[in-house]
Amino acid sequence: QSALTQPASVSGSPGQSITISCTGTSSDVGGYNYVSWYQQHPGKAPKLMIYDVSNRPSGVSNRFSGSKSGNTASLTISGLQAEDEADYYCSSYTSSSTPHWVFGGGTKLTVL
Amino acid sequence: QVQLQQWGAGLLKPSETLSLTCAVYGGSFSGYYWSWIRQPPGKGLEWIGEINHSGSTNYNPSLKSRVTISVDTSKNQFSLKLSSVTAADTAVYYCARGAYCTNGVCYLLGYFYWGQGTLVTVSS
Numbered sequence: 234q235s236a237l238t239q240p241a242s243v244s245g246s247p248g249q250s251i252t253i254s255c256t257g258t259s260s261d262v263g264g265y266n267y268v269s270w271y272q273q274h275p276g277k278a279p280k281l282m283i284y285d286v287s288n289r290p291s292g293v294s295n296r297f298s299g300s301k302s303g304n305t306a307s308l309t310i311s312g313l314q315a316e317d318e319a320d321y322y323c324s325s326y327t328s329s330s331t332p333h334w335v336f337g338g339g340t341k342l343t344v345l
Numbered sequence: 346q347v348q349l350q351q352w353g354a355g356l357l358k359p360s361e362t363l364s365l366t367c368a369v370y371g372g373s374f375s376g377y378y379w380s381w382i383r384q385p386p387g388k389g390l391e392w393i394g395e396i397n398h399s400g401s402t403n404y405n406p407s408l409k410s411r412v413t414i415s416v417d418t419s420k421n422q423f424s425l426k427l428s429s430v431t432a433a434d435t436a437v438y439y440c441a442r443g444a445y446c447t448n449g450v451c452y453l454l455g456y457f458y459w460g461q462g463t464l465v466t467v468s469s
Contacts (some may be wrong), residue, residue: 269455271390278439278462279390284455322390328452330406334380334392 236335237262237323245341250311255323256304261335263304267326270299270308273339274319275305282321283308310342318344347372351440351460353425357467360364367460374398377444380456381414381425383436389403391436394421406441430467437439437462 238256245251255270262268268286271279281290282300286306296311306325306336310317323337353365367379375398384390387463394404396414404412413426440460444453 267453271456279456281455281457285453285455287380290457291457304427307359324390324392324455331406331409332403335394339389 236327237325237337239321239323239337241338241341242341242343244311244345247313247315249313250309250340251313252324253307253308253310253321253322254340255306255325255337257306257325257327257335258304260329261325261327262301262306264328266301268299268306269304269324270280270297270300271322271324272317272319273322279318279322299314313344315344318342347442347458349440349442349458349460351438351463353438353465355463355465357430357465358469359431359467360429361467363434363438363465363467364424364436365438365440365465366422366424367438369421369423369442374418376447377445378403378451379416379423380441380443381438382441382456384462384468391439393425395426397446403426415449423455430465432467435465435467437464439463 266286270283273279282297286301287299298309321340348370351367378395378397380395381393394414396402411428416423439462441456443456444451
């Protein structure tokens with residue numbers, strides 16, 4: 234069982250917007266602004282899409298945005314495109330027990 | 346351009362020790378934390394642990410008793426050892442570049458650079 238809770242799947246049509254939630258606790262998501270989001274296509278290494286809750290690395294489309302409210306972080310993808318179909322994982326720094334990182338179980342995004 | 350290249354044994358028997366190494370090319374080696382992350386087939390990501398150039402480590406509490414991460418700054422390499430493996434340790438193992446620390450302040454910027462991944466299978 235993953236430390237952070239994500240929906241198993243979400244779907245949307247091209248051009249639409251979708252949001253993926255990531256729920257943790259006050260020891261991780263709620264306690265720090267160190268939430269990251271990763272996109273993973275089959276057989277590939279994860280790709281960093283958002284770091285520190287809402288920052289985009291260079292080269293990531295501005296269609297991807299992140300936010301946080303309390304113990305829940307969210308990734309929003311606007312203007313869905315076929316190439317956005319992938320698995321998405323959230324991650325958070327946590328100080329629970331010892332400092333380390335935890336991941337969500339992943340969300341499969343299907344572009345209809 | 347930063348590149349991470351990893352290698353190690355891909356097939357182990359139960360109770361053996363998993364050993365992987367990751368070499369870093371380009372960019373700075375010191376000042377960063379270097380991590381290992383794994384992904385069982387068809388499942389999600391699991392953070393294993395990290396080390397900096399000084400040898401300071403942090404481990405996933407659930408794996409801490411079996412994990413050792415070490416660093417060789419002369420070669421810009423870091424390594425993972427996981428002892429007493431079982432079938433549950435079968436996964437793709439990734440190395441990745443983590444937080445940047447300078448003047449006592451660390452910037453947790455997520456994992457931008459990843460190795461290519463190594464599938465490690467544990468089977469008798």
